[in-house]
Amino acid sequence: xxxxxxxxxxxxxxxxxxxKKADAETRGRFSxxxxxKEKLLTQAKQECLESLLVISTCNRTEIYGxxxxxxxxxxxxxxxxxxxxxxxxxxxxxxxxxxxIAHVFKVGTGLDSQILGDFEIISQLKQSFIASKDAGxxxxxxERLCNSVIQASKRIKNETxxxxxxxxxxxxxxxxxxxxxxxxxxxxxxLFGTGKIGRNTCENLVKxxxxxxxxxxxxxxxxxxxxxxKFNLIxxxxxxxxxxxxxxxxxxxxxxxxxxxxxxxxxxxxxxxxILDLSIPKNVANDVTELENVTLVHLDHLSQMTDETLERRKxxxxxxxxxxxEVKSEFIQWLQxxxxxxxxxxxxxxxxxxxxxxxxxxxxxxxxxxEEQASIISERIIQKITTxxxxxxxxxxxxxxxxxxxxxxxxxxxxxx
Numbered sequence: 001x002x003x004x005x006x007x008x009x010x011x012x013x014x015x016x017x018x019x020k021k022a023d024a025e026t027r028g029r030f031s032x033x034x035x036x037k038e039k040l041l042t043q044a045k046q047e048c049l050e051s052l053l054v055i056s057t058c059n060r061t062e063i064y065g066x067x068x069x070x071x072x073x074x075x076x077x078x079x080x081x082x083x084x085x086x087x088x089x090x091x092x093x094x095x096x097x098x099x100x101i102a103h104v105f106k107v108g109t110g111l112d113s114q115i116l117g118d119f120e121i122i123s124q125l126k127q128s129f130i131a132s133k134d135a136g137x138x139x140x141x142x143e144r145l146c147n148s149v150i151q152a153s154k155r156i157k158n159e160t161x162x163x164x165x166x167x168x169x170x171x172x173x174x175x176x177x178x179x180x181x182x183x184x185x186x187x188x189x190x191l192f193g194t195g196k197i198g199r200n201t202c203e204n205l206v207k208x209x210x211x212x213x214x215x216x217x218x219x220x221x222x223x224x225x226x227x228x229x230k231f232n233l234i235x236x237x238x239x240x241x242x243x244x245x246x247x248x249x250x251x252x253x254x255x256x257x258x259x260x261x262x263x264x265x266x267x268x269x270x271x272x273x274x275i276l277d278l279s280i281p282k283n284v285a286n287d288v289t290e291l292e293n294v295t296l297v298h299l300d301h302l303s304q305m306t307d308e309t310l311e312r313r314k315x316x317x318x319x320x321x322x323x324x325x326e327v328k329s330e331f332i333q334w335l336q337x338x339x340x341x342x343x344x345x346x347x348x349x350x351x352x353x354x355x356x357x358x359x360x361x362x363x364x365x366x367x368x369x370x371e372e373q374a375s376i377i378s379e380r381i382i383q384k385i386t387t388x389x390x391x392x393x394x395x396x397x398x399x400x401x402x403x404x405x406x407x408x409x410x411x412x413x414x415x416x417x
Contacts, residue, residue: 010050012141014100015073015092016062017083019114022091024300028281030083032056033258037128040080041135047072051139053128053146055107057121058169058197058280058299059114064104065142070094101145101331105324108149109156114300115172117162117313120196122153144334152327159323162316170200172302173276174208177250181274185210190248192241192262193255194218194227197278201252206231215248217241219255242266245273254278260285267291276302333394340393343404344386346413351382 017030032040037054044052044065049072052065061081063073071085074092078085095103106112110119129146132138156162178184189211191202198218205214215234218224228235236244245251245262246269255261256279263285267273275296277284288294355378363369393403407413 010066010068011096012064012066012100013070013073014062014064014095014103015070016060016077017088017092018060018062018112019300021093024280024282024298026083026087026091027058027061028082029087030056030061030077030081031258031281032061032077032081033256036080037131040076041131041137043079044076044137045135047076049073049076049137051132051137051142053125053132053142055121055124055128057124058278059121060107062107064100064145065137070096098332102328104145105149105152105328109153109320109324110162111317111320111324115169116310116317118169119153119157120200122150125149140338141335145331148327148331152324155323155327156320160316160319162313162320169278169299169302170197171204173201173252173278173299174204176276176297176302177205177274178208181250185212187211187213187249188247189214189250189252190217190244191215191252191254192217193253193279193283194224195254195256198252198254199227201254201278202227202231202233206233215244217244242268245269249273251275252278253283255283257281257283262288264288264290267294269293278302337390337394340390340404343407343413344390344393347389347407347411348382348386350411350413351385355379355382 017027019027022030032054033056037056040054040063050066052063052073054063054076055061061077061083063077065073067073074085074088074094077083078088103112108122108125110117110121113121125146129138129142132142181187189205189209191198191205191214194202194216202214202216205211214231215236216224216228217236217238217240219238221235221237224235227233245266249271251262251273253262253275254277258281261283262275264287267288270293273291273294275284275288275294276299277296278299280299282298284296284298286296289296355375359371359374359378362374363371389407396403
């Protein structure tokens with residue numbers, strides 16, 4: 001990546017942990033909430049890192065950015081989460097330069113999601129870019145990469161069937177309930193936590209279960225009331241959580257807390273209770289499984305479900321990969337132009353200095369010399385010459401390093417121009 005004149009002496013890395021090698025407990029330790037992300041960006045700025053993105057979802061925690069060594073980015077994750085460098089060594093991964101670019105495309109387009117075709121990750125990427133930009137941690141490379149991934153995501157969504165049917169953990173949870181619970185429309189459902197996953201789950205519950213016995217509880221009551229108002233649902237105060245658990249048949253937990261919010265001490269009932277924990281870190285303590293009447297299902301289990309919809313999506317992978325390759329190639333081509341842009345700029349500057357000197361000479365030598373016309377003609381010739389050089393470098397990318405060196409030598413340009 002140094003050859004692209006994007007970040008001298010540094011490489012572009014993608015570092016992180018995901019569901020592929022890290023279980024829910026481990027992912028929970030590396031999870032970053034909003035405050036953790038903000039602290040990470042502040043630390044990155046203090047450590048003179050120039051551009052990076054950080055995402056943390058239920059499936060993964062990753063940083064994409066430039067560094068002299070990937071440990072600089074790994075350290076940022078470990079310093080601002082409960083994960084350790086030793087743990088990261090066991091389950092983490094590092095991609096560099098073109099491999100890192102390919103990884104970002106795969107993640108951002110849902111091909112690396114725990115549920116294939118889950119496009120919620122693209123909104124995380126957009127939010128990550130905004131946060132990094134506000135912190136002064138973006139550059140042309142990061143901005144162009146984000147826009148390219150967003151473009152690929154939109155095309156895959158519109159041109160393939162990879163996003164048809166269920167594409168999220170929130171739908172998978174409702175799908176599980178409908179398959180496992182009889183007479184679902186008669187059951188009492190309590191949704192604890194109304195963040196993004198909670199909102200989506202609520203919408204899917206209303207849409208697919210025809211259930212009119214859904215209660216919402218959130219630490220901030222007005223957030224729950226906004227969602228409830230759309231669907232005419234019941235909202236209870238946070239202090240009523242234990243009472244509501246006593247009366248519910250299905251408890252869905254998605255609070256986004258960094259520690260368990262539901263434990264065995266909150267549950268005092270003899271009737272069967274199904275609990276779905278859709279959170280990373282886990283929001284339901286493992287001790288609830290000590291209760292005979294309680295069934296606990298975590299999102300990792302939900303994400304492993306396969307159905308006809310998922311199989312149809314798998315058939316769309318080749319087409320999605322074609323789209324990614326096409327957009328990624330355009331991005332790499334842009335990188336190539338960034339590679340020789342400084343040389344073309346320096347060449348144009350050198351030609352203009354030659355032009356100015358020659359016009360100055362002819363002005364003194366020729367009577368009634370038309371300086372304006374001479375300048376216009378010279379500028380057009382310079383533009384044509386530099387365009388020819390640029391096209392040559394663009395069309396012969398395999399030998400562009402040698403061509404750049406020759407141009408710099410012939411026109412006596414600075415090598416670091």
